[in-house]
Amino acid sequence: MFGIxxxxxxxxxxxxxAFACAxxxxGIVNWxxxxSDNGS
Amino acid sequence: MAVDTFTTMIVILVYLVMILGIGYYGYRKTKGAEDYMVAGRNTHPLVIALSYGATFISTSAIVGFGGVAANLGMGLIWLTVFNIGVGVLIAFVFFGKRVRTIGQRLGAVTFSDLMGKCYNSTFIQYVSGIIILVSMPIYTAAILIGGARFIEVTLSVQYEVALLGFAVIVGAYVVLGGLIAVMHTDAVQGAIMAVGMSLLLVLTYVYLGGVTTAHTALTNMADLVPAALTAQGHLGWTSMPSLGSPIWMTLVTTMVLGVGIGVLAQPQLIVRFMTAKDDKALNRATLIGGPFILMMTGVAFTVGALTNVYFYQKSGEIAIAAAGGNVDSIMPLYITSAMPDIFVVIFMLTLLSAAMSTLSSLYHTMGTALACDVWGRGRSCALSLKSNKYGIFIMMVVSIAVALLLPGSIIARATVIFMGLCASAFLPVFVNGITSKSPCVIGAKASMLAGAIVWFLWTAFFHAAESSALGLCQYLFGVPALLGQPWSACNPLIIALPISIIVMAVFQFRHNRNMA
Structure with a gap:
């Protein structure tokens, strides 16, 4: 693949x-x- | 270097004024110990992410490990997998939030302070501070050497002058501005690194005719691997070394696992989690951290391996031969000879930024370990701004002295030594401390000492790369290492970490049973 x-x-x-995308x-899902205000 | 010296000087001057200006901002914002030690626990997610990444990635990762990739090939990309999967994803998601919450609740201001308070033990704080003071100057010296060597090559400055100037400029803004200055300069330096490494990747592929063409050319050079490396298991720069061979052992146990796992227990990175206001800041920082690390080590290891194609097409030599046998010279040589003049300045700033961001964090961690955790442990001077500033200054001087004493080609090796010792001594104690309801203090002491002692014994008597350099095994037993292959190539971390984990687990299990 790609010469490798x-x-x-x-x-x-x-x-x-894949890890970088994760x-x-x-970050997006848990934005x-x-x-600290809602204590979650 | 082909770049106009005047232009280079102007760019560096502007860069330094900007960095020192941010340092001054940190100085003005610092009102007390919590500001100086943990940046007021109110740092922006972008600053946390870039500071974490820029501290994580030093000249060691780019120059040292890029050179190793030029020598051993693309197998090093497995380290990038660990850098992102373990060093960012697991570190932020599983450890970061616990560290932030516990650190805030207990009022911890350093890594050793956090450990001491988790276990309610000043001994734990003291010993972890001592381990930092023993191991971190070696790593710091390696960062200094990497930065000074690059300044020497690009600006034609005498090595000792470059080293001293570099060390003192960084020391100035760390001493004055504390962690606020460190993290904000890190963030700017991280942004510069992201630009520089992106350009490095794109220009390398453009120069070598595209992604597939470049990789294919490297694949076709397999028969040019030096006989000495082939005999040790090197199968070409786009292949993993032969399974179980000495090079495979070094690549997998020392580089990939040693550094990949070792990152979890690095005090200067763990402190970053304590600077976040809430978990939301860490969630947002994760978004930036992963891609940032991919663009750092992923690019360095890929371009490092591809330098062989460039040097072969240019001079008929592979990279290590073109660099006169010095692994640490390959990346600087490639950048100064292959890249367009204008971009050499950008790469110079990139490498300077990488070195300065890591160096500033190490100064801060060592200085606060000396003043707060070792000298001032349990006393009011632990949180004195003055004593912590003195601590940082003293450790800066120690690091310069170590850098002047260390031999060449040490950058990657010193990184591995530091991370191996940190992981062996700290990782089980750290993980147990932030996850157990009632952490066992005797187990922590035993685990920390067992990890450090086993790591040292394996380093001094079994791991040939270090034991032969130290000479202790040769002096006592007349041989460079007590065991032959494959054990002599097995990194100390692979032996010491499981032992420290077992010790911690056994003591914690007994402790929990007694408490029930």
Missing amino acids: PDPTIWIAYLLAI CVLY NKGD
């Missing part, structure tokens, strides 16, 4: 991108949660 023949390398690339999603 070893799947253990390109899987690592896909995982790194961080973005987590207004955990406010």
